[in-house]
Amino acid sequence: MTDPALDAEALRERAVASLITARDRTTLLTSCVDEPELTAQHSPLMSPLVWDLAHIGNQEEQWLLRAVAGHEAIRPEIDGLYDAFEHPRAERPSLPLLPPDEARRYAADVRGRALDVLEAAAFDGTRLTEAGFAFGMIAQHEQQHDETMLITHQLRRGPRALTAPDPEPVPLFTGPSEVLVPGGPFTMGTSDEPWALDNERPAHRREVAPFRIDTTPVTNATYQAFIADGGYDEPRWWTAEGWAHVRRNAITAPLFWRRDGGQWLRRRFGVTEAVPPDEPVLHVCWYEADAYARWAGRRLPTETEWEKAARYDPAGDRSARYPWGDAEPTPEHANLGQRHLRPAPAGSYPAGESPLGVRQLIGDVWEWTSSDFLPYPGFRAFPYKEYSEVFFGPGHKVLRGGSFAVDAVACRGTFRNWDLPVRRQIFSGFRTARSEEI
Known part of the structure; x- marks a missing residue:
């Protein structure tokens, strides 16, 4: 004992x-x-x-x-x-x-x-x-x-005030572009994570149809292909609200990007640099993520799908705390804690891979899902309603997984973030999914 x-x-x-x-x-x-x-x-x-x-x-x-x-x-x-x-x-x-x-x-x-x-x-x-x-x-x-x-x-404008080493360079990822997540039930949320917040509770069973999800987050290079193909000029890829938003605000690329001749540049913490093609795309709103997914013939994963891809271990038919298991994150698992001031290249952190083979589900970029922010069955506000309950409803979309700016104490497989679908200043990216043909 x-x-x-x-x-x-x-x-x-x-x-x-x-x-x-x-x-x-x-x-x-x-x-x-x-x-x-x-x-x-x-x-x-x-x-x-x-x-x-x-x-x-x-x-x-x-x-x-x-x-x-x-x-x-x-x-x-x-x-x-x-x-x-x-x-x-x-x-x-x-x-x-x-x-x-x-x-x-x-x-x-x-x-x-x-x-x-x-x-x-x-x-x-x-x-x-x-x-x-x-x-x-x-x-x-x-x-x-x-x-x-x-x-x-x-x-903020002005010279750089913060510095940090860049993530370790890795070979270009050449693994499979997507992973099959099997259908069936799994346990979503938690009832026994001591510091889990109210919206992560309680643990409950969810049934999920089989689906395929991107192995890594969508990269700058693939997002640039969407731009080059006229993605911001074609209303059929956008929801009505999204199309009105990008037209009204003259949005033609991720926040902090600008075109300079034949290349894309971005501003990152006071420094202007070329947009690195192999990094996960950053500073896109939900509408942009959703439009890209439609253009690619895919969709954003639901929050339930995202969590199953991140936590489900078919070998034990169980849900782990993190994609790699129950152990606390280390620098080998994920890009967290402002250790770097940018996402790591797509395909990094093989030690953080899920049992199904999905990478970078924790850290690097917050990932938009298709889901509205709603309570779980049996939800009870604690210790105050203003933490979660007042945000429930169709106005806020769920993001999962954390970013390079998130500390490990505030990031786990059950952790839920939410924001308005117009938000781009946050460290947000996404990955796409598609339903499996049965």
Whole structure:
């Protein structure tokens, strides 16, 4: 029998490591630019970086210090300023936000107290503290805002502020272009992943017809073929809403791309470079992904299909945590955690391949699916409705798999992301699928 004290210590170590990793990344993202860059709004789609910084601290205070530990509020007067539902992003620069140095001190003060709470935590008694859930939730929340801040860095103009090594070069992928996923039932979602969020729960059985899915995400080269064939000029590939959107906004290529003579260039974190043909395409909206799939004679996979391709192990008729099994991700498995500032070439990370032979399902680019963001059967909002429930419905499409900007703590085979079908500033790509002839 496992010693509960050892389990508690392992949970404590994991929580501490996850919180420290997130804060180190937050510090990097907010210390590499000067104060005017922190307080500026680089796009109406995004908050000023300084808002994210104090919001991270405020959420940590509300959940770890107040809800878990029962402490009195440190700065109750700022709760409204950093309520994401009270103030849309476009309004946040006009708010009386904490200046950068004060925001840093506030977040550091909260963190010091939170680590004291964690040191004494028993990890039992309530659902919020069971298995350290609240600490895992806050680590994930901070990492999600770190990804948001990285998007802001991509949108900002000016010289490069961030650097990272490129992924290792790999030979051009020459494996099969698609993989057969067998039909039949599988277990979707989770009921026993300790830090899984409410929309990932509960585990339930789904029946899936056989289908074929791309072995790797769609690349820049193949997406360029869609452009060259007049994909943005042919309404038959687009939904009515998608066609109206690209016409209204004069969209003719992925965000940050431009044509220069005979080649495509892109802007990536302050650097202009040639679009690499073998990387997964990036910064496309759902409408663009859907149109490409139609042009290719295929379709986007459903969310259920994507998860079966990512988690199903036919040898044991089971659903694993990740495509490669239950082990935590390593740099050999996937491109995660802002280790690189770009996707790895298609076909990278053979160690991360699923039992069915699908690659790069975790990391590199978020992958659009055809599915609306909806609750699973038996869903219960926890710990607050605004995390998932208020977004359910046909307005938001599901993305899966994470990107190079996602930390491992906020990415697993059951993790669900969602966004509006017009969004392109996110680190989004896709792969296609087709139904198997029976």
